[in-house]
Amino acid sequence: MDGAQLRTVHTGALDGATLTAARKLLDDAFEGDFSDEDWDHTVGGLHVLVLEGDAELVGHAALVQRRLLYGEHALRTGYVEGVAVREDRRGLGYGAAMMREVERVVRGAYELGALSASEDAVDFYAARGWRPWQGPTSVLTPAGARRTPEDDGGVFVLAVTGALDLSRSLTADPRPGDAW
Template identity: 60%
Template sequence: MIRVLHTAELATTVRARARALLYDIFDDMTESDWEHSLGGLHALAWDGELVGHAALVQRRILHGGKALRAGYVEGVGVRAEHRRRGHGAAMMAELERVIRAAYDLGALGASDEGAAFYAARGWRPWRGPSSALTPAGIRPTPDDDGAIHVLPCTAPLDLDAALTCDWRDGDVW
């Protein structure tokens, strides 16, 4: 079963379980990574217990001279013993429904393991250079090139052009 709730609607115990789940799944999970998942919607997969989490937060993405409203996907993970049962797809379907209805585009940073999953769902790899709008100005983020994926919605996108995200602590993409 998938439940979609805003961060403000998450019971303290559910929020703690979601955080623990992501820390169990990802060896390199940080507090900044968890913070990036807060303040928007959470798609939670339940199979007797919490087995999956995915979050959707709003960010500004600069592209083609415009600041676009992006539904940015964060903290996507399913416990290993519950993978390949449709939980990830069901969580993403809920978030993609919201992205298509409310945002100019969807965006996310995909791991090498996750890239094929997102591509099969219609997410497109960004081929152009990436950067972040930092307190010191626009700075290239070449380590993120090739890992950024977008879900086209209403904004015209040139996948070979520059893409700049708003600033945040930790991993900017």
């Protein structure tokens, strides 16, 4: 990370210009497939930023708290959102540096880390020790748990407080937009 700075800050401490730059970075990185609901999922927790030069934002990752149900247990989960590096800055280790910081916080503050991996990022997360959830996924609704089979195999976890049976069901707390 020669010449770049890694900064970890809560959403509440970010100025409007940085939030705007983060949203633009994510819109560009996800090529228009980053909705307002996706953005809402990204704010309200910690942001790990990579800044170059005069504080130019070139990398972003967010960590927000969620509750995931594993059997009868509600696990305090650090959920990773909005991970992206500007296209012309990829391959410089910025993604790995951001995830090291995210993983440090997850291990210090949560029972579990979780994320929904894009197809392009599966190998990146797997190489870092994140494991794909093998069991069925669901989301809580007012009518009870609703299966989310479209997310099966795309949810990755980083166990912190002991071994988990990855073949069991995992249920996300409700939120607007994508469950995972």
